[in-house]
Amino acid sequence: xxxxxxxxxxxxxxxxxxxxYRAATAAGVFTNTVFGxxxxxxxxxxxxxxxxxxxxDQAQAVTYVWxxxxxxxTLAIQxxxxxxxxxxxxxxxxxxxxxxxxxxxxxxxLAGDVGRALFQMLGRGVVPFVFGWLFFPMALPTEVTVxxxxxxxxxxxxxxxxxxxxxxxxxxxxxxxxxxxxQVLMITxxxxxxxxxxxxxxxxxxxxxxxVLPWAAQIQMPxxxxxxxxxxxxxxxFQAAWAVALLALGRLVQSAATRRVVVQGx
Amino acid sequence: xxxxxxxxxxELDGVEKVFDVRRKTxxxxxxxxxxxxxxSISFTVARGEMVGYIGPNGAGKSTTIKMLTxxxxxxxxxxxxxxxxxxxxxKRLAHRMGVVFGQRTTLWWxxxxxxxxxxxxxxxxxxDARYRENLDRMVELLDLGELLAxxxxxxxxxxxxxxxxxAALLHDPEVLxxxxxxxGLDVISKTKVRDFLRQLNAERATTVLLTTHDLQDxxxxxxxxxxxxxGRLVYDGALAGLHEAGESERTLVVDLERELPPIEAPPPAxxxxxxxxxxxxxFPASASAAGLVARIAAEYPLVDLSVREPDxxxxxxxxxxxxxxxxxx
Numbered sequence: 265x266x267x268x269x270x271x272x273x274x275x276x277x278x279x280x281x282x283x284x285y286r287a288a289t290a291a292g293v294f295t296n297t298v299f300g301x302x303x304x305x306x307x308x309x310x311x312x313x314x315x316x317x318x319x320x321d322q323a324q325a326v327t328y329v330w331x332x333x334x335x336x337x338t339l340a341i342q343x344x345x346x347x348x349x350x351x352x353x354x355x356x357x358x359x360x361x362x363x364x365x366x367x368x369x370x371x372x373x374l375a376g377d378v379g380r381a382l383f384q385m386l387g388r389g390v391v392p393f394v395f396g397w398l399f400f401p402m403a404l405p406t407e408v409t410v411x412x413x414x415x416x417x418x419x420x421x422x423x424x425x426x427x428x429x430x431x432x433x434x435x436x437x438x439x440x441x442x443x444x445x446x447q448v449l450m451i452t453x454x455x456x457x458x459x460x461x462x463x464x465x466x467x468x469x470x471x472x473x474x475x476v477l478p479w480a481a482q483i484q485m486p487x488x489x490x491x492x493x494x495x496x497x498x499x500x501x502f503q504a505a506w507a508v509a510l511l512a513l514g515r516l517v518q519s520a521a522t523r524r525v526v527v528q529g530x
Numbered sequence: 531x532x533x534x535x536x537x538x539x540x541e542l543d544g545v546e547k548v549f550d551v552r553r554k555t556x557x558x559x560x561x562x563x564x565x566x567x568x569x570s571i572s573f574t575v576a577r578g579e580m581v582g583y584i585g586p587n588g589a590g591k592s593t594t595i596k597m598l599t600x601x602x603x604x605x606x607x608x609x610x611x612x613x614x615x616x617x618x619x620x621k622r623l624a625h626r627m628g629v630v631f632g633q634r635t636t637l638w639w640x641x642x643x644x645x646x647x648x649x650x651x652x653x654x655x656x657x658d659a660r661y662r663e664n665l666d667r668m669v670e671l672l673d674l675g676e677l678l679a680x681x682x683x684x685x686x687x688x689x690x691x692x693x694x695x696x697a698a699l700l701h702d703p704e705v706l707x708x709x710x711x712x713x714g715l716d717v718i719s720k721t722k723v724r725d726f727l728r729q730l731n732a733e734r735a736t737t738v739l740l741t742t743h744d745l746q747d748x749x750x751x752x753x754x755x756x757x758x759x760x761g762r763l764v765y766d767g768a769l770a771g772l773h774e775a776g777e778s779e780r781t782l783v784v785d786l787e788r789e790l791p792p793i794e795a796p797p798p799a800x801x802x803x804x805x806x807x808x809x810x811x812x813f814p815a816s817a818s819a820a821g822l823v824a825r826i827a828a829e830y831p832l833v834d835l836s837v838r839e840p841d842x843x844x845x846x847x848x849x850x851x852x853x854x855x856x857x858x859x
Contacts, residue, residue, distance in 0.1 A: 269652050270649075270652035270653050273648060273649050273652045274649065277638055277641060277645060277649065280640075280641055280645070281638070281640040281641055284640050284641070284681065285640075356634075357634070358634050360596065360601055360631065360634065361629075361631065361634050361635070361636050363599075363601045363620075364599045364600065364601060364620070364624055364627070364629050365624055365636075365653060366621045366622075366624035366625050366653065366654065367621075367653060522601075523603070
């Protein structure tokens with residue numbers, strides 16, 4: 265219970281940290297709105313040519329776009345969440361400060377990242393989404409239960425997203441620098457999360473593979489649950505399985521990292 | 531033996547830390563070699579002692595502190611802090627120790643200082659009354675009142691350092707490790723930090739281990755100093771003894787009117803460097819500069835001069851060189 269209050273405080277801190285950068289948030293809102301517009305018109309042209317692509321109609325395709333813009337910063341699809349700070353702390357040796365605290369490193373960073381995600385959604389994600397809802401026909405549900413299930417998929421998506429990025433960040437213990445890993449994260453994140461095109465729309469074996477990778481838990485799952493394209497329980501199970509597996513792997517790597525790798529810097 | 535060894539709080543017995551370093555020697559070719567960062571060090575620190583731990587860069591100071599805090603596991607030897615093996619029970623020990631790294635911060639960069647303290651409150655599960663009392667005390671002694679609402683990124687280095695020291699002490703640690711606590715601080719901030727540490731040690735009997743490059747930190751705070759070089763403990767005793775053991779020298783820098791051959795100074799003073807009209811003379815730290823200055827002023831066209839105190843690196847370097855000489859002869 266005592267540690268619950270600690271991690272709650274860490275999450276609140278994560279939220280407030282990002283809230284303190286107002287100009288960056290405003291710029292982000294603008295960027296996501298513009299990107300949303302570009303993608304919407306691209307998708308509309310595409311769906312005009314190929315109706316029902318990926319099992320979506322035009323309204324669903326538009327909904328998918330604005331949801332993607334809403335979750336882009338929330339789930340740190342391109343990176344830029346807790347893992348960025350963690351990589352920097354490992355690189356500079358600053359991580360030593362975290363290690364002598366009586367806390368669990370992984371839960372600490374997860375809590376901070378959840379706080380960050382919540383702010384990014386409210387501060388940066390909601391506006392483009394509402395903008396889309398105002399100006400384009402969207403396929404949104406009216407049942408409260410669907411929205412509730414959607415909220416659960418968002419939370420699970422945040423945990424999976426964190427777990428992937430946490431693993432990537434830990435690699436800096438061996439690589440000594442996060443530049444390369446950051447770029448890999450960015451490319452895999454954008455592509456495999458379905459930022460470019462819904463994963464449902466990918467054909468053949470390639471589509472079958474990307475739809476079972478952990479990134480599928482990020483935008484595809486919440487979108488399909490929101491639009492009634494996926495069973496909520498199945499989606500939860502898929503996301504939770506990846507969350508548990510990746511967090512467990514993260515703990516394994518973390519203990520190896522802290523046991524045998526030199527903490528950099530004097 | 532000093533009387534403190536009766537109640538050892540920190541105990542090191544033949545502690546070693548060996549790193550395997552892999553170095554690239556060509557395309558895909560790597561060479562492995564072992565580096566002994568800490569090479570069989572033994573010492574004890576009693577509860578309530580304040581000890582300076584010094585040595586040149588790369589001597590093994592930080593490695594020792596990392597082992598004491600449990601971040602690094604020793605490769606050999608026995609290490610105990612308050613009877614606990616730090617690397618095995620890192621989190622348990624964490625509740626009993628405070629750490630301040632001068633060049634790192636434990637504070638939350640983007641948030642007001644007070645937020646970091648609230649976090650410490652939860653992190654160390656400090657009872658509410660105790661937390662309030664300690665915070666009030668820190669705020670008063672370290673002059674933090676006006677800073678609590680300021681985001682850490684806006685604090686000056688000295689302010690941030692005071693903030694960090696407070697953060698390390700809110701949970702009443704029994705031992706405090708300070709790594710370069712005054713690095714980069716101005717004179718006023720240095721004085722504040724030192725006064726505070728002295729008071730802390732006197733009132734709460736907090737054991738303090740301090741690494742520094744600033745000889746004055748040691749002079750003003752520590753009755754005992756340990757010197758480490760190349761991973762070995764080369765000196766353990768009073769500071770005064772260190773100057774003797776190191777036969778440290780001061781430097782007299784003189785500016786002459788024009789370029790001249792090296793000044794013929796009375797031994798043991800001697801010219802160690804000449805650069806245009808400027809010359810550097812080394813003389814024993816224990817000797818007065820007055821005679822030497824008078825003599826030069828009388829015989830040479832003197833324009834300006836200054837005396838430089840021996841810096842700790844030089845003292846230690848000299849000491850180490852002499853140790854090596856003795857080992858050879």
